[in-house]
Amino acid sequence: MTYQPPVRDHMFLLRDVLDIEQYGNLPAFADASIDVVEQIVEGAAQFTGEVLAPLNSVGDKTGCKLDPVTNTVTTPPGFKEAYKALCEGGWTGLGSDPAYGGQGLPHVVNLSFSEMSSSANMAFSMYPGLAHGAYSAIHTGGTDDQKQTYLPKMITGEWTGTMNLTEPHCGTDLGLLRTKAVPQADGSYKITGQKIWISAGEHDMSDNIVHLVLARIEGAPAGVKGISLFIVPKFFPNADGSVGARNEGAKCVGLEEKMGIHGNATCVMQYDDAEGYLIGEENSGLKLMFVMMNEARLGVGLQGVAQAEAANQAAVAFAKDRLQGRSLTGPKNADGPADPIIVHPDVRRLLLENKAIIEGGRAFLFWTALHGDLAHAHPDEAVRTKAEDYMGLLTPVLKGYLTDRGFQVCSNAVQVHGGSGFTEHFPVSQYLRDCRIALIYEGTNGVQALDLVGRKLAAKGGRGVMTFFQEIDQFVGENDGDAELKPFIDALAATKAQLQDGTMWLMQNGLQNPDNAGAASTDYMHLFGLTGLAYMWALMVKAANAKIAEGSTDPFFTTKVATARYFIERVLPDAGAHLAKLKTGSATLMALPAEAF
Template structure:
């Protein structure tokens, strides 16, 4: 019953009017003119609406099955995957040297949102591959790259990331999977990995597993972890497929959502593995994959909110129930559409204001990655490193919340499988957990990223906000509804950071007890900053005589909503943080 339409106009607005990308000094951005990006996004949107989204419910209902070691994906997934490959979407931002299209990450993120909104479980098959591609591209030898990347870019082979084991998820130091060196330079990999997304399936000819394992005799803990390539089928010198490797799917996880994606137990029984990067430096290589993956998960979070909002909105315009308290709006009908009711609007505006703000924020992150990757901008690299845990943690928490709000718009219908909203909620829920739980993101933010470059990176962020406010003082359209709230929110953020600095040294729990709130506080400031920029761009367009006044006025009104109704959360998070560690740590574990 759900439908999906790609938000092409909104994306175009962010790319060209807010970020002005075709004028930006980033190699590759010169190709991204309005017409080009529009054509790409519309094409992606067409595939998403017509092919991927109709399979969303099919995937949820059928799930995946395992029989005699073979995993079958839901009906239609393989055919749809082939279409995605044919369109060249898999390698959109991949290295042309290996057959990719070499597009900037920014454009890939837009397409990613569109595909994820349409069908998250489906899109994960290629999403995981992309992570594996990144790791091999960054750390593989030339031969490894030549062997694996062209097929992965084409989509003929897929990839996976194997980190978790039954006894360890977050704490990878506890990994038990062994990698025993062989005389020929390969390793025999033995152990069990769990929760491996797309670990086994029927959509590609080969699956390239990237596996964290320990070489016996290496250092204890995370310092003794290495990364290996373990192909499902061995690859002959001529590139053809050889013997089956000793890696098998031992079971499928039954789970709350993303049923269309196979979440596998993977058993490695002396499988042949190839070291990638240096011995014992596996964590570093894995982190290359994880930062991009975390940003991608942030996109998944708000993308599920976005499609849920679209469907909630359609319902709210269609469903007749009750009358506008200020006077009937649909006099000839039995009742007014529920969108007339203030509380329904409050609900819809929360969804809309978050989703559009989140999109700008995630695309800003992608823009920073491009600056880092394509022109070696170290400041951009540091800034996106700071923002990544926020993009992941904040956008997935709020994306899930948005899907829940959208479900609520439908009342009882929202709870039925028929209407499809409940699937968005169930699918969105995983984004708060995988690629590092959101609690872990908050620790990364407070424990590692705040201190990046001796605190210069976060100070640089504050400076950005300050400069923006200063530059726009006197801009009547921004001053009242945007600059003042942004200033107040930024002040809350700085106060919280100061609290950590003053107290966290003496007792790290003083900082760690507030890490989650800090992530949310920071997220709100980022979205407030995005909305202020979007309002500015919209006002410029109006001042310049743009014809689509409703579009730009709506942007400004939605931004005002965010500033008035969402941004005040910063003061609450600050109060929670400033209450310190004592309330959090007071109880003995036995007394909970």
């Protein structure tokens, strides 16, 4: 079984649920008629399914190789050729600024390609993914000269990019970083320090690599207030756009041996008086880096769904093919020695759990990405404000919840395979290993949960979460009389009430004892995720019911409704458990002294 990109599901979301054609009057959407979008999605499916997916196992088994003499990295066989095809197909510039050569399409359309790319080959997709994050930071904070120098080449994919945050002694706590920047007479800086776990830090697929490096200028304030961001290119750009001399002070000196994503070069980067150029103002680097971080966090949430999709496809194929035992209600494969395991209720539980999480999670990602587009493009300030609030509020939810659940889906897929899933003869073990990093990088899921309850809920007086509640209330009120939709509306309203209860508890108890907020944070994040998926499933059922009412007999729509029913009956009840746990506070968590563990 090889990965089959879910074109139909993507188009259902873009056309029927989100109805992106209604935004055709906005700049980013003007060239994105639904027919054009469908061609893009189908083209993305063809490229990712035929070019990237066959290299997934190759990358896993071969990995990357570092030449310690030249400090260069060789990527797995086929990666170079695939990357060239990626660039020639224009896939690297889908959502980028037309002023620098991008296609300027909505981010929600680009998300469709990104998901398919990550499902087909997560390790490969990280190379252009990191480059787009670096592009975004330069686009946001760079000078006109920096933009003209770097962005066109990054959009075409000729040059890639990285983000350099972590050091051996500091990861999440960036205030501890030691990499230093010394100003030079010509306006440049000499950058010295070591960065670790730098994805795509060195490779052989692009002409240049544009490193974005966090460092502290000599004499800068301590902590996060004294961090600046620098462009440190592997090769210096020439005036004509070609690559010039090597930046000798910037080198990859090691590759990590990892559990998964073997096809991506995870590098130890050493900077010894490397020449760098300040982006933005001195000591404002963290703000600019968060442009990359927030984009990356949405991308990581997407990786959770993407790996889950690929793993579940493999599990479904295995369950239909593997013969073991007989159905509890009598043989279903009477002519064979046993029934396929998909007849067994517990196997179906695993597969339906997966399907409900994947399709609900995908909808939540697409819906949020659309708000990201509206935040940039909508002429109505109120719409932009709401969209910006949602992007801030929901980023940690999507990253944390969807990667937690995505990993569980991959684990379920291994379970469906039984002993075969624990071997390397089947693809699910790789999906499980590759997916595991998504719970960790770009801020661990515990940090995401803490960010949600500690910063995002209270931002702007709680405006974002209150707007989210109001939107759900309005949807419930407008659709309460729809008999076909009522079970899903009732389930959504009940879960939203639980989330509101948890939010009020946090507001009352988190301030008086911050440990209460920390102790409740992960359960609250999962409660929020479940509420988001409940809303998405209600939206999807409404769209599917409309098609059925028009006379469609396509089983795609009845399957959507049946999966939604499974979600509200067998997944959504977890919301009550999360609420009960978060309201117990921190007493039992903090009671034991460290010596008792």
